Amino acid sequence: MTREIHGTVADGFEAVREEFSAFVAEEQADYEGQLCAYVHGRRVVDLWVGGEADALYGVYSSTKGAAHLVVALLVQDGTLELDRKVTYYWPEFAAEGKGQLTLRELIAHRAGVVGTDTGFSRQELADDRQIAERLADQRPFWRPGTAFGYHGMVIGALTGEVVRRATGRTLQEVYEERVRAPYGLDFFLGLPAAHEPRFRTTLPMAPTAEQRALLDAVPGGPHTLASIAFNRHTAEPTDLEALPNDPLVRAKGPASVGGVASARGLAGLYAAAISEREGKAPLLKEDTAAEFGQMHSVGYDLVSRAHRAYGLGFQATADVYHPFLGAGTFGHAGAGGSQAFADPRSGLAYGYTRRRFAFPGGPAPENDRLAAAVHRAALSG
Template identity: 80%
Template sequence: MTQEIHGTVADGFEAVREEFAAFVTGERPDYEGQLCAYVHGRRVVDLWVRDGSDATSLHGVFSSTKGAAHLVVALLVQDGTLEPDRKVTYYWPEFGAEGKGQLTLRDLLAHRAGVIGLDGGFTDDELADDRAIAERLADQKPFWRPGTAFGYHALVIGALAGEVVRRATGRTLQEVYEERIRAPYGLDFFLGLPAALEPRYRSVRPMTPTDEQQALLDSLPRGPHTLASIAFNTHVPEPGTLESYANSRAVRAKGPASAGGVAAARGLAGMYAAAISEVDGRPPLLKPDTVAEVGQIHSIGYDLVARTHKSYGLGFQATADTWHPFLGAGTFGHSGAGGSQAFADPRSGLAYGYTRRRMAFPGGAAPENQRLVKAVHTAALAG
């Protein structure tokens, strides 16, 4: 059964709708997804596939949440409240235990701290609570000498940054995000979903790999004591699944800043549009110097956790290097394990957001983003 594409595109972006429709035609009959884009603060793409959902339906966006967390930090750096080259212990003295005392905030944000998890792992309750994560990690010995290498702090970077924010401002990262970013723009992107909005949440559906894909997954090196298993907390006796994490009401209610956010594509794209462009008469959240700093590559090369090439700016993924090399230099954003992706390309004025309900293979930004981002970017440059 062919699914119907809903929504609108601006003149000149018709090819984006065609690309989205072509992808959807080849997908499972139960596919649900949303695509949204802004150019210079104007919404030019707003598409979705409807299966009991619409443009305001909310999906678990996993690590795309990190983009919201790092935007909070960027605002506080811009304000002068946080200074990237100060030691983390200036804000959070307890963090200096076990040889972490010389680490700067800049290195922490660039995934260079080495505290990717705990030797004994976290409980499910702790993973839903950034304060609990931060308290446990303060005493954790780093898994590499801080500042000498980098590796993806998948489930903890938001808690680490959030504790610095709390110590510096007296407010949680989630509170600052709500007050300065989400509420003023009415964004459908929540770090802490109110109970009244729960009916809009569409539970994450697990990945269903083909036999060939499953064989590839089975061939990957695994072990209970690897850096990857510690970073993703799969070394505990009964590890939870990614979908169970997103589908936990405790996670959605508290909005842990590493991976606990829920959003519509409109919210993802709208946040990045607000970061770099005038939106609805409001000036950009970030000044040009701040945009340049957060998009500047800070860590690049072999990621010790992901065991592949990765690159990060000031917290954000360096999206052009990691995912889409045709994008402008300094593009910054973040993808999520379920397949979501969102970013801002300051040079073209493009802000992009994509969500899907069923988790994509093999994880991270879903493969269809390659075609969709290319179509949107091409149209943006031609406009």
């Protein structure tokens, strides 16, 4: 079945459209997704299949990129200092031996409070203030600062509480005022009711029989660190696939997983971070982008039990996912399949999202070929 590819590519990026078309032809019949890219602030790829050009999707952990762009801006301003203790801003965080942790270590997933012993309710997971209050009293699952593990459901609440204490504003409010609204980005941390009709319900993963067998073979248990980190150890385990479909999550926009965006919004965020756009200087100075993209936690991740690399709040995208990208590339992928990043060396800003939750979770496998095609075209332009 041939499905129509909508949108445009700039001269020199025709191969990206061909690669996208080839991938779509291989996908399930109900595939719906978007691909967008900027180079040095100019949009060069804007493609989609299914839905509308301005459709919005749940982007899961790609939300963390928007959240930590706010933190980077506040560090750049001098409002936050990376090597101050978290307790300088948030005294209650000192409970249970967490008092020596610095903001730098917190953002690099080294705090050891990936969840709580008893888990979070649905209402708590939608509210960063409630998450932060619970975590302030939580005993760490490892000695803070000595190791790292992905704080997948809570890192935005932790850093968001520091932002709130330092500025008197929520992270979501600062993001709206300084990032989203000035650039008109279709990337929301808290979806306004007026934009609800644009949201496309996330469809659950549809694995093949072979893929289902692989999923069933993954070892796990109700009390593992991974279960705690993804709130699977409670009486009502979190259904990660369905998370964006909860209106409360969309409305509150928790800064770890609650973002709603298009590929245009994802790519536009990173283009604004590193490039001049619409007469505006890049949001991040070169030194700030370099520091936040610099790898801080590299090696064995205690939660994912795999090799991972994190900068400050961002994933080190070139190390973990796409080794063809430039050193210092920073971004964040999402469990449903989304991917977004900035490669300051090539000037590339990339965004991809899809409607159906991708196997096996994390950035969808097609990002490897799509990002490579965009990068090749960017370098040859």
